Amino acid sequence: MKHTAIITLILIGLFLGAQLMGLVILNKYNNKELPFNIKRPEFRQETSSISLLLTILIVTVFAFLLIRLRARKVWMIWFFLSVFFTLVIAFSVFFNQYLALVIALVLAFLKTLRNNVYLHNFTELFIYGGLVAIFAPVLSLVSITILLILISVYDIIAVWKTKHMIKLAKFQTEMKVFAGLLIPYGKKVAILGGGDIGFPLLFGGVILLSSGWLRALIVVLCVSVALSLLLFKGKKKKFYPAMPYLTAGCFVGYLIGLLV
Numbered sequence: 001m002k003h004t005a006i007i008t009l010i011l012i013g014l015f016l017g018a019q020l021m022g023l024v025i026l027n028k029y030n031n032k033e034l035p036f037n038i039k040r041p042e043f044r045q046e047t048s049s050i051s052l053l054l055t056i057l058i059v060t061v062f063a064f065l066l067i068r069l070r071a072r073k074v075w076m077i078w079f080f081l082s083v084f085f086t087l088v089i090a091f092s093v094f095f096n097q098y099l100a101l102v103i104a105l106v107l108a109f110l111k112t113l114r115n116n117v118y119l120h121n122f123t124e125l126f127i128y129g130g131l132v133a134i135f136a137p138v139l140s141l142v143s144i145t146i147l148l149i150l151i152s153v154y155d156i157i158a159v160w161k162t163k164h165m166i167k168l169a170k171f172q173t174e175m176k177v178f179a180g181l182l183i184p185y186g187k188k189v190a191i192l193g194g195g196d197i198g199f200p201l202l203f204g205g206v207i208l209l210s211s212g213w214l215r216a217l218i219v220v221l222c223v224s225v226a227l228s229l230l231l232f233k234g235k236k237k238k239f240y241p242a243m244p245y246l247t248a249g250c251f252v253g254y255l256i257g258l259l260v
Contacts, residue, residue: 002234003190007183011190012228014181015197018125019220022201023208025129026136028093030209035092035100040134076112079177084108086130087123112177117184124181128198136205144206148247151199155241192227196242203250207257215257222253 001008034040087104088097095103111123139147179194200223208216226249227242234240 007185007190008231016224018197021125022129022132025093026132026205029133035097080112086127089130090126128201132205144203152244152247155243159241200246218257219253223249
């Protein structure tokens, strides 16, 4: 087991909460424009997986350039803007868009400069819903399936071969502006990267838009089980690429949903 049982259960619970909240936010934006006339990217559904993967690779290269240059201020600004942008979209589901903007601004500022574990994980529950509201409507089932496979391969290489994803996680933790779930306990910390939350949610979101709530919830349940197996079976002080396991959970959930 990578962490204590209670920490593992909290991490799984937060992951599940982010998945469900993300689906709620996406469902509210079904056939509805994003706030402040924010435009979704104009990807062709047939090639959107490749476009998104290239975007992720470019962002990763930029991130490592910042790490190499120790450009902490630029990193903090980038982090702040990302959090603010996604929270505005997420909170506009529950509040007037101008009130949502104010709340997002305050929380993004506190998360970046005055962060604590409670605020950090609370905002993480909403951030991925904002992202999925942007990208899920421009993806097809085929394109998100291809994207998950490509991301899983990339994750294996990034964690076990080049190990640059480990360096990125450690840098974010040191900066205290980590993208993902983070639970410190004792002298240790349990983390789950933002991509490990966002990509399964993206798959579940595409299922929600195309097949409805029941099949989307089955996917969420199966992905949560896959994460649980990884965390309970994983060894301490060893890093694992989570996406292959989570991708398998997505596909199993989709196949089970077809039988319902």
